Amino acid sequence: MMGFLLSREGGRSSRIVLLLPFAVLLVAIAAYTAYWIYAAGEIRKWADAWIAEQELAGYEIGHGPMRVGGYPLRFTLDVRDPDIAAPPADGGWQARFSRLSASAMPWNFNHWIVTLGGPMTLAAEAGGRPALYEASAALARLSINSSRAGTQRIGIELEQAALDAIEGPEPALSRLDSLALTAEINGEDRLTARFEALGVDFAPAILPPRLAAVFGTEAGALRFDGAVTQWSALAREGDAADWAAARGELLVRAAELDWGPADLGGTGELGLDAALRPAGRLSVVIADPDSLVDAMVEAGLVEPGQGDALRLAAMMAPRRDAGIALPLRFQDGGIFLGPARIGSVGPVAG
Numbered sequence: 001m002m003g004f005l006l007s008r009e010g011g012r013s014s015r016i017v018l019l020l021p022f023a024v025l026l027v028a029i030a031a032y033t034a035y036w037i038y039a040a041g042e043i044r045k046w047a048d049a050w051i052a053e054q055e056l057a058g059y060e061i062g063h064g065p066m067r068v069g070g071y072p073l074r075f076t077l078d079v080r081d082p083d084i085a086a087p088p089a090d091g092g093w094q095a096r097f098s099r100l101s102a103s104a105m106p107w108n109f110n111h112w113i114v115t116l117g118g119p120m121t122l123a124a125e126a127g128g129r130p131a132l133y134e135a136s137a138a139l140a141r142l143s144i145n146s147s148r149a150g151t152q153r154i155g156i157e158l159e160q161a162a163l164d165a166i167e168g169p170e171p172a173l174s175r176l177d178s179l180a181l182t183a184e185i186n187g188e189d190r191l192t193a194r195f196e197a198l199g200v201d202f203a204p205a206i207l208p209p210r211l212a213a214v215f216g217t218e219a220g221a222l223r224f225d226g227a228v229t230q231w232s233a234l235a236r237e238g239d240a241a242d243w244a245a246a247r248g249e250l251l252v253r254a255a256e257l258d259w260g261p262a263d264l265g266g267t268g269e270l271g272l273d274a275a276l277r278p279a280g281r282l283s284v285v286i287a288d289p290d291s292l293v294d295a296m297v298e299a300g301l302v303e304p305g306q307g308d309a310l311r312l313a314a315m316m317a318p319r320r321d322a323g324i325a326l327p328l329r330f331q332d333g334g335i336f337l338g339p340a341r342i343g344s345v346g347p348v349a350g
Helices: 002-056 209-215 231-237 240-245 289-298 304-316
Strands: 060-062 066-069 075-080 083-085 094-096 099-105 108-117 120-126 129-136 139-147 150-167 173-185 191-202 218-228 250-259 262-272 278-286 323-331 334-337 340-344
Touching: 002 060, 002 066, 002 075, 209 289, 231 240, 240 262, 250 278, 262 289, 262 323, 289 304, 289 323, 304 323, 304 340
Parallel strands: none
Antiparallel strands: 060 083, 066 075, 075 099, 083 094, 094 120, 099 108, 108 139, 120 129, 129 150, 139 150, 150 173, 173 191, 191 218, 218 250, 250 262, 262 278, 278 323, 323 334, 334 340
């Protein structure tokens, strides 16, 4: 009899031991679910508060249904038919698109992935008159890392993007195959940035006919790796004069252009002079200087005599593995490649 009772007690204990992990799992799932529901409500409150804050600043924001989903792996704020209009002081533009979704992992609300669904219509002022554009992309994604100090890192991805004018002047860029951009603020008051744009189509209307005929209207690749120093002086009010007064510079660690006969890269530093015009110098490495000079003369960028001077400078320039190196200078409103003046540049808008 005693053995039978011990056997029953032992069996009950074994079942408890077997069921205990499942009970702990159920409690954990219930606790996580409660947390997820609470956090989803807080995200919705934050979104409403952010909209109210922007409206107090003069923005007009409308939208369709807004909900938080993604359980259990993430939090996704999904907004249908957002419509944002900026006040005149911020450009007076208006953007409408079909969907916006912002996702974060449950353990990191400082990193959000924002996806835009199109097509998007953008109303703005261009050339002193109203303009309306339609933008579309196979992928339009934004990555934002922030802290209590504000946004620290941002990334942008675009694939198969297009911008078409419905009303008003043509945009400078009409198509691009892909764009990848990252920008980050570091402790040295610098904004470091990298971007790569592939298959960039320039709107034919913005290019001089001779230039378009020689170089074409599509650039195969644009790449940049560099930094803006004294970033806080520029970011504070967006005033170029403040940035120039703080002796800010654009540091070009690597830049590349592949556009028709132009196959070149450069490094150097640029700033602003007293008239807020770009000033500085880049060292430009040109893969095929003869073809580039011929194209510049044919496109009317330089006079034939300047082309001869450029060819002579190219013959005397130091040669590197990727080609010959020539200085590209921005001085007193002029743009000089080697000894030839190839263009002019005015002051940067304050």
